[in-house]
Amino acid sequence: MLRFILRRLLQAIPTLLGVLTLTWFLFFGTASAESIARRNLSSKDPTPAQVQGWIKEHGYDQPPAVQLRKATVDMLMFKFGKSDATKEDIWTRIRQGAGPSIVVSSTIFIGTVFGAILVAVLAAAFRGTYIDKTTTIVCVLLMSVVYTVYVIGGQYFLSKQLRYGPIWGFDPASGLFKYILVPSAIGFAAGIATEIRLYRTFLLDEISQDYVRTARAKGVSETRILAQHVLKNALIPIITNTVAVIPGLILGGLLLENFFGIPGLGSYLFEALGSNDFSVVRAMVFLGTLLYIFGLIMTDIAYAIVDPRVRID
């Protein structure tokens, strides 16, 4: 097990290096250091001396190879530095933003997983009946709607017309519940359909297995078959599917946070992209990659733990 983890961690290094290099090229392929400097300097026309001063101060005057190497080494050492636009310490901001993002995205995550399992079990139990068909139709409808529409429409109906929660804002001191209610409901509605369809497939795979027939033949009740035998085995793919996204919950949602004014990491990245704040984008992409790789390793470990048939060495 330990050897496996070590090997996976080593494999992560080239991936991280690749992502860092690619981000760097994508960023400076679309914008020159000078234009980034101008954006971050005053809105008035800065003098060439001011532009050069800014570029020098932020180290964008060095040869590309040196910049790239320095940026990569700094990232790997977790030295994120300061934001190009606001001069804020990026680590501090990431630590502040992680909380709100986790609160909202894990509420959505937990709600979606449990909600989806529940509905998927029902749909699987009544396979072929009107319940299954209705579930399928509703799911396909929900999946056909673009995420933006959920966010804007959800805000319009739940916050504006029905007034269940604030359109905007986040202040844990005056009660988390009211701020996360509407965003969570939107995230839930937008994400549950895909999960239901997926989990239903997992469940049906199990239902057609021989052991189910054996259990039925032995007279085990249908409810017990479903709850004890089928669900337990179907949980293996469900768990491995969900574990991969858990680390990413820290990053939150770009659009949802932006629309509801939740000061999480999603809106932090959104803002940085809008203002050409390369140092923040770089740090966030690095963090995202890291969490993703971590999620994948966790998946493999989870597999080994929940599925006795899988061995890792």
Place this chain on the structure above:
Amino acid sequence: MMLRIKGLNGLPLLATAIALTHIGCTNNPYPAGESKRNVHYLNFGEDPKSLDPTFSFTTVESNVLDVITPSYFRYHYLQQNPVRLVLNLGTKEPTRTRTANGGEVWTFTVRKDLRFSNDVCFPDSKGRAITAADFIYAWKRMADPKIGYPLTGVFEDNVIGWKEYAAAFSQDRKGMADPNYDKPFPGVTADPNDPYTFSIHLKRPYPQLRFIMAMHHTTPQAREAVEHYNDEYARHPVGCGAYKLTSYTPKQRLVLERNENASPDIYPTEGDPGDREAGLLADAGKQLPLTDTIVFDMVRESTSSWNLFLQGYLDETTLNANNFQQAMASNGMLSPKMQEMGIELRRAQQSAVYYILFNMKDPLWGGYTPEKRKLRQAVSLVLDSQEFIDLALQGNGTPAQWMLPAGLFGYDKDFKHPYRVVDIERAKKLIAEAGYPGGKDPKTGERLVIYIDCAAITAAARTQYGILKRQIERTGIKVEIRSTPGSIFRDKLIKGEHQCILYGWFADYPDPENFVFLLYGLNAGPGKPNYAWYQNPEYDKLFEKVRDMDDSPERLTLLNQMRDMAVEDSAWIPFYHPEVVTMSHSWVTNTKVHPIARDVLLYRKIDNNLRAQKQLEWNKPVWWPLFAFIGLSIASAIPAAIVVRRRVNRKLRAGGGAS
């Protein structure tokens, strides 16, 4: 067993519903009870980049900063016709003395009762008294290239010793402190006999210095604060204004509270005709500010901020293309629903101009020969400002005849630009005379093309460029809109790689010099504001005179001559003067808009009791859809439950039969 399955479906929903009604679900985004206090709620569309008074420039930044860091002068809030400066931190009009070599010395005397707000950067956290030295320190910071004073170009050639003083700063240093601050700045000097007097030494007269002394860049600054906060100073300004910044979470919330150290200041007792009737003098003579706290919340999405305003959680908002349809009835008045809510709407022309500009370096559309002029004049003749304003700006603007907006010295309401009437036939004739009959190049037979560069990403902007294209194509010329990301667009502009753009200019101060300098030859160059790269030695000669003059009939004559030259060359096609439309709720008073001043929040008054009452009235949650949804979910589970029961029973029977 079966009941449990059914229960699982209904119970969480029911529990949520009960929880919702019991918690007292509210859509009020603020901490409980806060809206009942004397707080003024506003929003930012984007975060201020910096609140360092020396660096900051945008309107968003000024709205915050100008109530924290006042200056020697300010604009009279109510008397706006014309706008005029009044003393603020100064005690008397500056004296101006001509020097032997054609320069000028301005001497300023400041109030003796000024103190900085209390801040941890001072001993015992008590704000100290302000002297002329703090004003001089601010000027030293303006010269410091590391900070990036936006109007450096205006002063570096005019203030004595500026360039030398600026060069002595270390650009690579960490933090703000620099030994150069201990050295005297020959351009801005203290009076050895009076700690409340200082002088600015200029190489040539610069009447606009009065306006500069009303901008937050020249506010007195505390060296302790700058060196204490360093980079953080940009988020922690310390001043002597009516408000002080008490908390600032970037991209989230900024709170200003009344500054207990502020010097006495009263609401103006005189206004323009009509102000008394409009109730704007009801608070005349009262101590400023009239509101205890100002909260700026950062709401990026305009849909979100508009809805917050309609719910009564923002006191004011500006109207944009997205919410215009909702707010206005077809007769151009506020919609009946908004009127019923007591919302008030104001339009105010901004001290600004939008214009179409040609790059004079362009081989096809630039140049100074009669043929080239005719081409540009022809485009001018087909551009219909009024149609553009009606279609793209919902009527919020005035067609422009020349750069200068109304209210500025040199604005002539009777002036009619000879090429700013819509005359398509004449335009076609001019194009033919320029050698392109029918808008086609006779050599190749191809249609002439204008490339209009833009950074248009919003739907509203796309509409605008669509209208421009359609209007110009009436001449037979083809228009290509080249839309690029903002940073690339600016790059092109700076390097002069554009051909034609629609651009705007907003006055820094109400003087014609701040507009006509946009065509000054020495302002053409990489990153300089003459984006037309217009070069006319005669224009430049007149500009240099106008720049150094005080308002006089002679100055007006010169301005008109400059205008006539530029009109013939048509490097610029003046398009429209924009209007800003703002809305406020019935509980906000003293909402007069000022075309230049940004410290107007000092005068705002909030009736917080009325607000609390309206907020409650407008925001009662609607519960029936939630209960209907829950009811429906449970009802849909009932047939399922029946199926389960049937199945279970059947199984039992079948099992019994087998054994």
